[in-house]
Amino acid sequence: MRTIVHLDADAFFASVEQSADPRLRGKPVAVGGERRGIIASASYEARKFGVWTPMPTVRARKLCPKLIVLPGDFEKYERFSRWMFSYAYDFTPEVELSGIDEGYFDLTATRQPALEIAQIVRRAIGQSLKLTVSEGIGANKLVSQIASKLNKPAAFRVVPAGQETRFLHPLPNRWLPGVGAQTSARLNAAGLAQIAHVAATPLELLALLLGRAAPALRQFAHGIDERPIIPASAPAKSYSQQETFAADLTDEEYALAVLQRMADYLFAKVRAERKSVRTLTVKVRYNDMAEDQCGESLAEPTDLETDIYGRLRAMLRQAWKRRVSLRMVSLKLAQVYDGLFRAELPLETATPQPAARRRLARAVDELRQEHGAAVLLRGHDFRLRGAPDDIAPAARPVSTIVSRPSASPHVPRAASSSPSSPREERVGSNGVLMQAN
Secondary structure, three states, X not given: OOOEEEEEEOOHHHHHHHHHOHXXXXXXXXXXXXXXXEEEEEOXXXXXXXXXXXXXXXXXHHHOOOOEEEOOOHHHHHHHHHHHHHHHHOOOOOEEEEEOOEEEEEOOOOOOOHHHHHHHHHHHHHHHHOOOEEEEEEOOHHHHHHXXXXXXXXXXXXXXXXXXXXXXXXXXXXXXXXXXXXXXXXHHHOOOOEHHHHHHOOHHHHHHHHHHHHHHHHHHHOOOOOOOOOOOOOOOOEEEEEEEEEEEEOOHHHHXXXXXXXXXXXXXXXXXXXXXXXXXXXXXXXXXXXXXXEEEEEEEEEOOHHHOHHHHHHHHHHHOOOOOOEEEEEEEEEEEEEOOOOOOOHHHOOOOOXXXXXXXXXXXXXXXXHHOHHHEEOHXXXXXXXXXXOOOOOOOOEEEEOOOOOOOOOOOOXXXXXXXXXXEEEEOHHHOEEEEO
16 A cells, blocks of 8 residues: 655745745735736735736736735746755655656655654755645555645644545545546536536546546546556756758748748647746848847746747848748747746737647647647648748758657657548638548
């Protein structure tokens, strides 16, 4: 029987700001966009006024006129996260970070009692970092995570082995992994409001409501979770890709399309590794092998290529200082963070909600991994079906990937059209073209 601890920092971003600046302690503090955007983290002093995440900053200020809103400092949050989990590493190498502010550690093989270790870690974080954390202890990841989140802040709960169903069954179905607002409403409409109801429902009937997710969800409802602890590997410091052309070109639209396709590939890797990135660098190599580049830092980290599409054209033009033909272009993503900063980019509040765009991006990743790149195409993929305007049609670019090996979803290149294999095409949402054989 395993012993898993789930560690979850309380109001992490806001608490880090209060820890770093004693003048903020005891005051309502939030991290997010000061005038535009949303609240990404709110201290418990602010939550007493009804300030929650994600809430528009304008509404938060109306609810709490004395609210102190600070911009995110991601390097600081990463630093505090490393310090926080370093105390767990003092007792076990089996530490999995599920986000910048939460993770699991396995104390099954430790000689010291798990309860005692968990309390030591909790006290050490509070004394040295001035952060409060919640901890749950159970026989698997599911139970320990729910135990830590059930009564935040500063929660500490132990679920003894063998008591998983007794702990889980009275809880609402929304506590099960993968059950969001829509799925919860569907289960409630079917009379399955509690986890106990889901556990008692025959699998065949549950499958009518949940499809392929039914077997796993029913196992979770019975308190069964065999997911292993996945120790954190060495984090990626950057993701990059470059493309050397078979013939030098001056076609700006073609070079831009190549950079956008690189973004598709690299951000699929970023999402697969549950990271986000903040710094972009576009580099060009001229026909005489000289190079120029342009770098830019985003207001906050992202894992969505759609957040940077609009920036790549200006960056390419700034990097392309000499108006001579190019031999190579490259895109590099740096300042890599664990997890996500859940707020909108300040200048993009008119775009669809990040959560919706993120779900679409993951769906695209899965479809391309399963069916190939040609199943879903964007506008730049069509530009790359033909040769650049200024080189012969037979000359095609040669791609070189310069990035850390990864098991992330592969985003292959757009396949060239062939008259012998006709396809049915239709344009879906977000300008994505879908093809079916």
